[in-house]
Amino acid sequence: MNTTRPPPLQGNPPSYAFVTRVYRRSLRPVIIVIALLSAIWTLLWSISLFQEVGLDQDQHEHKLSIMAIVLGAMYLAIAVIGFFGVLAASLQRLFLIRLYVMATVIAAVLVVAAGIMRVVVHFVFKNDLITECTNLSTGATVDYRSGIWGPYSETQLTQPEAQSFCDNAWSHDSAGEIISLLIEIVMAALFCSISVSYYRQMLDPTSVVNSSRAPSSQYRGGAFPARYNPPYSTSVPELAYDAPYGHPAPAYAPPPGAPPKAYGGLGGKDGYDSDHDEEFDPARLPGYTPGDAKYGAGDSKTDLKDPFADFEAPSLSARRDGAPGEERDVTSRPRPGEREGFNV
Known part of the structure; x- marks a missing residue:
């Protein structure tokens, strides 16, 4: 049994989370889909960059080849983290999910760093990129199509045409690199927030993630299986309460001697x-x-006394004579047999 697990976090996700409204739903499918898509996307990027390394070396652009190797390694690491996230969410193991949440932060930093590096390479190595593009495009065949279904023609680019083509491509890619960097920053923050929220769901015993996969009590016999997270830390021993109501009253011996007199x-x-x-x-x-x-x-004398009297009241004859100390309601009429009027 896990005795080192911290107590569950209570409440909704933190204020910086973008998924507060969907916290009541299971984020496991969202994690699997996003992690899989990001892994595939970054894997394709890494393959493309590693293929570009040989091309840069053939064109004697060693600086570009080094940048391509670094970017390819970064995207490959992000892809590995994405596939690991798919595995962790599929197995629903708390330890793996905790590791994946920490790895997600690293992946987000790598994505933003790779985007910034691409922007820096695009503007700093502008001449190297255009020169390499011109050398590869000179003498290449270009297809021109008129409309969607219209005729198309083929032509080979001369050196000036290739130079103009590469300049236009670089200008077009400049805006694309900046927009891509902004989108990557937003998506990285969103994905980190979703990962942290899913981890909080795994810690919360009342969340839909734990309640949906909790085994039936008639089969588990009161024990938690290995794949189900206990609701709270078991490091504190169970404190049982010995209720006295479940035990019969103790027997007492009668007092010694004869019973007391009746009167x-x-x-x-x-x-x-x-x-x-x-x-x-x-x-x-x-x-x-x-x-x-x-x-x-x-x-008999004491029996005839008023049991509710808390003081020595005057007798009936004294009250009829109007003895001092009598207390009566002056607004009421005299009782039968009493005099009319009041005594001063």
Whole structure:
């Protein structure tokens, strides 16, 4: 089990990414297609440049041949990185994808550097390029076609015609080299952003990449196969919680001695009042009305007191006489049997 894997990155791609809107979709097909196309394109460039090396040496243009070798090697390295990206995305191995993301940055730098080098060679070695083009075009056969379906004619270029032809070709290629460099810079940045976003999808356990290839729980038996990335780092041990609700309540032994008396008073030896202690009688359970023998176990005087009173209130006769300290609602009418009016 991988114990060195960093925790997954949360949230959407960074603000510099151009693929924020398509982050919820799998970028694996996009990576495969773009990597394959870039690999084929750079491979064709490298083959063309290596073929040009022999031509430059035949024309004794050694500087151009050295530049062609350097550019061909750079494009070949980019092609190798592209094919490696196709392999990494096809296998969906996190280690390979991590290497490919780092290699993508190198490939982007190589693409931009190769474009800048082509522009520099085009303008710095202008005379060498035109001279080589003139030597190769003098005496060559050129086909001229009138319209799409019209007749065409063949002619051989003289030295002045070849010179003019090469000058026009160089001027035309100047704008093309600059536009090509700008496009390569934009495409390199876009492809790097897509690669980083795909790597973030591989790290995110909730992304569509991991959820689409997660095996069924009924077949994997709770274990993650080698090709499926665990959702987070397993370096921290699992902390189990021992819930007390899954265990039965412990048994307790009864207290020693006989059970307490049924009716107790306010204090004494065996209860709260030894004068009122009585033996337990199941037939004499507490009653519910005053005067009932089963109303309660305490003193009859204390039983008739108001259990909700929090102070010593005046008696009923004192309240009828209007004793001081009485609290009453002055807005209410007197109760039946009381005098009309208020006492001052």
